[in-house]
Amino acid sequence: MRRIGETGNGRSFFLLVLGCVLSLSAWAQTGVICGTVSDAKYKDALIGASVVIEGTTVGAIADVEGNFRIENVKPGKYTLVASYVSYKSETIKDVVVKAHQESVLRIELSDADLQLQNVVVVAQRKLGTETAIINTVRKSLPVVSGISAQQIGKTQDSDAAEVLRRIPGITIVEDRFVVVRGLAQRYNNVWLNNATTPSSETDSRAFSFDVLPSSLIDNMMVYKSPSAELPADFSGGFVQVMTKNIPDGNTFNVSYQMGFNTNATFCDFRLTDGTWKDYLGFGAGVRSLPSSFPSHLGEHTTEEAAAFTRQINQRWGIDKFTAIPDQKISLTAHRSYDVGDWKIGNITNVNWSTEYDYSETVNNNFIAYDVKNDASRPRFEYDDIRYKNTSKIGALFNWSFLKGNNKYELRNFFNQRGVFALTQREGVNYYSDKNIRKWESLYTGRTTYSGQISGTHTLQENINKVDWTAGYAFASYREPDRKIVNSILDENRTEKPDYYVSDPMRYYQDLKDHSASLAANYEHKFVVSDMFAPVFNGGIYGEYKSRTFDARRFGYNLLGKGYDRYADWDYTDLFTDENISADKIWMRETTTNSDSYTSENMLGSAYVSAKLNYGEVLNANIGVRMEYYRLQMDGYSSDGTTPVHLDNKTTDFFPSVNVAYNLSPKHLVRAAYGRSVNRPEFREVVPYVYFNFERDANIVGNTELKNAYADNIDLRYEFYPASGEMITIGGFYKRFKDPIEETYNEAGSGLQYTYHNAKNAEAFGVELDVKKNLDFIGLRGLSLVCNAAYIHSRVRFEKGAPERDRALAGQSPYLVNAGLFYQHDDKGISASLLYNRIGKRIESVGVPMQNQNEDIPDIYEMPRNSLDLTFSKKIGKVVEIKAGIQDMLNSKVEYKQFVKLTDENGGKREREQLIRSFRPGVDINVGVSLKF
Template identity: 60%
Template sequence: MKKELKRIIHCILYILISYSSIAVNIERGSVNGVITDKKTKEPLMGATVQLDNSPYGTAANLNGEYSIDNIKPGVYTITVRYISYKTVTLNNIKIEKGKKILLDIEMEDASLDLQGVVVMAQRRLNTDLSVLNTVKNSLPVMSGISHQQISKTQDSDASEVLRRIPGITIVDDRFVIIRGLAQRYNNVWLNNATTPSSEADSRAFSFDVLPSSLIDNMMVYKSMSAEFPADFTGGFVSILTQNTAVDNQVSFQYGTSFITGTTFSNIRLLDGYKCDYIGFGAGKRSLPTNTPSDLRVIPIQDAVDFTKKINGKWGINSFTAIPDQKFSFSLQHKFELENWKLSNISAVNYSTGYNAYNNMQNNRYQSYRDGASQYDNKYIDNVYKNTTKLGALFNWLLFSDKNKFEFRNFFNQRGTTALTQREGHDYYSDIAVRYWESFYTARTTYSSQLSGEHKLKEDINKMAWVIGYAYAGYNEPDRRVINSKLNENREIDRYYVDDAKKYYQKLHDNSFSLSANYEHRFNASEYFSSILKAGIYGEYKGRKFNARQFQYNLLGDGYSRYTDWDYSNLFDENNIGKDRIYLIDKTEKCDSYTSDNLLGAAYVSADFNYSDKLNTNIGIRAEYYNLKIDGYSTDGLTPVNIDQKNMDIFPSVNIAYHLTDKNLFRVAYGRSVNRPEFREIVPYVYYNFDVFANISGNIDLKKAYINNYDLRYEFYPTAGETVSFGLFYKDFKNPIEQTYHEAGSGVQYTYHNADRAVCYGIELDIKKNLSFLGMKDFNFIFNGAYIYSRIYFPEGAFERNRPMQGQSPYLINTGMFYQNDKAGWSASILYNVIGKRIETVGIPKQNPNDDIPDVYEMPRNMLDFSISKKIGKYVEIKGGIVDLLNTKVVYKQFLKITEGESTHTVEQLVKSYRPGMQINLGVSVKF
């Protein structure tokens, strides 16, 4: 009986949907709209719309939209049906010639039990309406973006997508700053499991490794809740990759990009290897397995032989850059089983492209003296890069009416080869210099999760669990740095090589996580219900870091050290010998370390729902944290063994009060923690060529604790529209920041704790359809934030109170989307700007006039435009321009000089370059 009833329902649905193919050729009247769940406002894909006693009918699309054209004028009864929902009947609907009627329809869950009918449907979270509904019904303060909105932009990876979310900015094209707080104050989970950091010098998930086409949705939680890890303050970013196949589908995308200043211009890179084309070039450049542990304890001839063995390629390949290339292929497939549904999404993506930054100004300054800025270094850089990404996704979903199992896998390999030519004056030594750096970096990211959700008893209790593994590898083999000086005292007015070094470093991060969550619903009465939540979480992260440093010993005669950017003649194998050139070891014990941390957590929370008006979540989370590090101090002699253990309690409260179905207020409080990362504690010293300085850790670094407060008003005029206004306040104890100080002939970066800090601001988010202006197919978005922060230092300290590092005082994202599904056209224009923010903390002096000021990244206006056209059922062509204005990236210092009773501000240009306007063209085929 059950199977027969299912067949009858499927047959009825097929007949109803098939009516949508019957049309009258003469243009008459039409009706269209959106069908949504009355309570959740989610679109109801597949809901059928039928004009009774007529051949006119259709079914709603993925977004719940329907349209029936060419209807003969008359008065009709319209019936809307969807399995497990109450049928909606609309009487006396008048259709007039040449007029279009807009009918948005809300449907309610059926109260009657459909005996013998099993409805299996997987809730989709990749549409604008579903994300907006999730945001509305969430108790924690949050924002999000759907795959549907991502597809309307030219954003190529997750870092570009995040810029569209209120309160978020991006640093170095891949690190996230939320509410003005640097990446160290944010946490990232991929598919409900932890992500390791592939960065050797910071705690950060590199968002540029995740292609935007693979993202189902991105949610950013901004207030604390017991279910979330306590180690976030700015925001908790949850990314879900696609896992639900809508239909059996194969798709292929190809895209190309032209970048002004790069494409068809001259590129200079060291000769590479074939495997560079797929991002796996590190292996060819790595140290051999039989590398001596210390060149200082082996005979010189063995060191010479080793030098020849790893000498590598020195030839410069000069060529014309071709346009960037991007390819992707995906396969979606559904399998119908007896009582289950199985779905698979598999995808492969590849991209390669070039960047050239010519005539980049790059300066550093001493203290201001004698009425003028005093240079420390004044350089012009020419930077050339090639970046290749190879990625894959392999996700499975198996579900029934009560159980769901997911198996998600994501892999990305990113290889970058780069060459920097720096020329200018070193004022500390008062000599003209040239610096040259060539490197190849490989970043490997793999993430895998097995998860399950189980309804133990319908609408009463359920359980969910996740087992996760993640790997992040960073390999920087054979980084070469060469320093040359202008020989001003000899007859030949040319640059000669004064110093040459080789660096090798490897990082391996392995992360394991396990979580289990339980929910139980209590329905005390029609007006009061509660949900009890409890769960456990365990996480282990292990890191192994190794580095080797070598310096070329330049001895004897018989070869020339004079050269102009090409060093192949100098380091030719014929010049390598114990009386000429060979490598000496500069590696110390502090150049390697091992570390791990264990995090164990348990939480309990409760949602209290008072009718439909007041919803409250109260929770408490306990976290045990154990950090271990084994290494050596910077002297290379003293062992450093750290074993820190602590237990913390983190309370949280989230309250939502619904004035009406469309208006609500939120209030939230939560306590969070910011723990030092591996790299920030170990005393390993690394030379960063970009900032001309060493970076080291601080073993005395302490945890930071933060109290977080939120107040927010939200208004939802219609489905798909929102207006929200929020206030937030954060109070920090022992905030952690990166600073730098003078060390010998240069500066050195490290990490330290300030005394306290505050950060507060306002946020505004608007999404509005412009049909009230007669522009039905247009949608306007705006999100902006104003943020104030202040770091406070103990009285008497040299440091002066200032904004937090990386914090922007304001940010604006706005734009307009055009979507005409019937004509197949879509377009968008998007604008983004952020206020100036501290990129590098300065060096305070006893006399403020002698300060080395903070370095600020200046505001930069960005304008993106995109357009696409669907051709038939299977083909879509996209084009657009990224960074249409191509304004300069500028870093400046601002020094307040007091002379007598007057004060004036001196501006100093630190860095300046144009990244280039990017013109994109692509085609996608789906069938």
């Protein structure tokens, strides 16, 4: 047996023991520096603040409660440096460390904006955390609400539309349009980063939020009260979406998610023939008219028209398959560079998704109620089956450059969205008294690009500051080769199929929007005394938008014999090349002059404002904004015979006052007044007629629309119990002159939707927003987020008019969002349970008559409950697993009319009519993300 010490192993063991003893001895002779880091004004914990021993890399990061701890510090006297982004660094000298003892410090950092001497902030303010958002809401003078990337990450929300539902006073229409305080999407303004966004919707004034993946959002702020530095064109809310631009170190993230929809996944699916490009969202190009196609078929002979018909005679076949699970992939790279004195950051993201939806919809419409027989009189009663595949591909490429007092940013966002849908409709059209079938094959391609370059320059530290932004945005919306086939039941036919094709149509549409903007702002601070330090702000903003719109319409002549017009949903046997000829089937041009138009607008604005204060107790922002607006449009009347030219110009001034009174560091009251405008959008003034298949109705603009103006008043109380917590309750009042709404009316054999100005309207309501940790009742790691709103509105009409006072279209009388969030950082577990409900709101304004019994009532979207559950688990530092269930309750989406009747004796009664109804299905998602 070998003895220890006689071998190399023995010597190694001896050295190991000696090292341990020396280490223990050294540890026994050290002390600890610990304490807290908080905001000097609000006393909130500064999560992530850095405390470092000067001249070394030894230090610690503050935790969620602001605590830090530096261990194993040798006895002596040290200087510490505490720092946090957007705060002035603090140097603490002569910190004495003794063996076996803790040196406890309480460090308070002041906001860099409050410092007046010799501070250079070389980091960017991060708004992606819940604490940062709450601090921004607290310090803002306009009434504002927001949501951060941190809170977004706790949900399964996949795009910006779903995220917005979590903000107080916000609801979403058609899964992509925002409604603020019950006011429809047309009353809101949206900027992506610091530049305007064009509307890619053909029939509404709105930004489609479903094009923006939630993973790219740094924060979303919704300003609800006007202020001079904000655009005047909003009455509900000004939504500012900021994409991520600050790198999270040097990291690479990849995430994959698979989704299952109970209506669609692994079920039989049908679409017309497609291409692989459909799965990238670029399927519109292969369906477009070829460049060799003539500008108008009416200029050619019948034989030539048949030849051109044969040239584009494609994609009639039905592809039957099983729907695969939804797929989502995202790749993100964060990079930071130091190049001389420059700090450079880059975030690059590429994302792709495809998903399948299936719905069975009851689709009805009614004319005036039959009072005598107490029975509804349907215009049509349909059952719709819809198959839909949505594919998106997007990219983000953002840069930031910092040097001393100068910061430059370059932001680029791109998204391509393709929707491939097939709808089969069957039912009775009571106007023609026929059993009918309608079949629509539709592909839509939507392209969105937004790019900005901006700079921020501090000319004299905390005295003079200039910032500027130049932006360009492009949006296109294409409907290439939209096919609609109408068929009629042959009641005398005994064999199947018994529906014969009567009226096939094809439609091509191409919309392009370009917009450019330029903004510059100047800020100058005056220091009069310790209690009075006013700030002067001034700025200019210019914007130019242009739109080109072109559409082509084609009908089919079905002549002669030798082919079979009977079919069951598959029309390939009818539209074969053999049947396309001058004596059988060929396309005819039905395009008119009104199917194309051009429009442009120009906006020039300037503002001045003053921020006044009395110490930190009272702050006010008083300002006025001037806006010059010019809208031009060239098109034709809806029948295509008369040229229409619009050239509308207005110059308006918009005053605003925002006041905040700090009752204490945790309590404040704010009040605001401002005037705003709501201008008609291109589509709303163009007399172009578009057929909406879902509504089975035409939509046409109104050249007589006027600007709508609103006076807005807000009052809100805010309480900040602790870091990351907020309780607010507020009220608002709005009065509108000439509000713009969408209405519908009878147009021959069908419906037609258009836009008009009411005389005036008003809306008022209360909002509650709560973000509170539940530690105080023993539920550590659990937090509550709840926001609710009650809103009342009334539209007023001229005396003697058939219209009766009613709620604003799109306005919900109440809405509730509630969520329970659980977070256990040590175990890397987080979970959430989210609930949403909105009140009954008008989807479409009806047709009023002098005799109320003859009304065609308003159509209401009915309340429904939505419940989402999410769970995530971090495994080590690299892997995170996420799972979630969206819309667990799968409540019906329903639209109804309520007929109010008065009998001969003055008795009142109400009848209910179902317009549309379907269940969207439950979405189950599982995913994994890797961070390197």
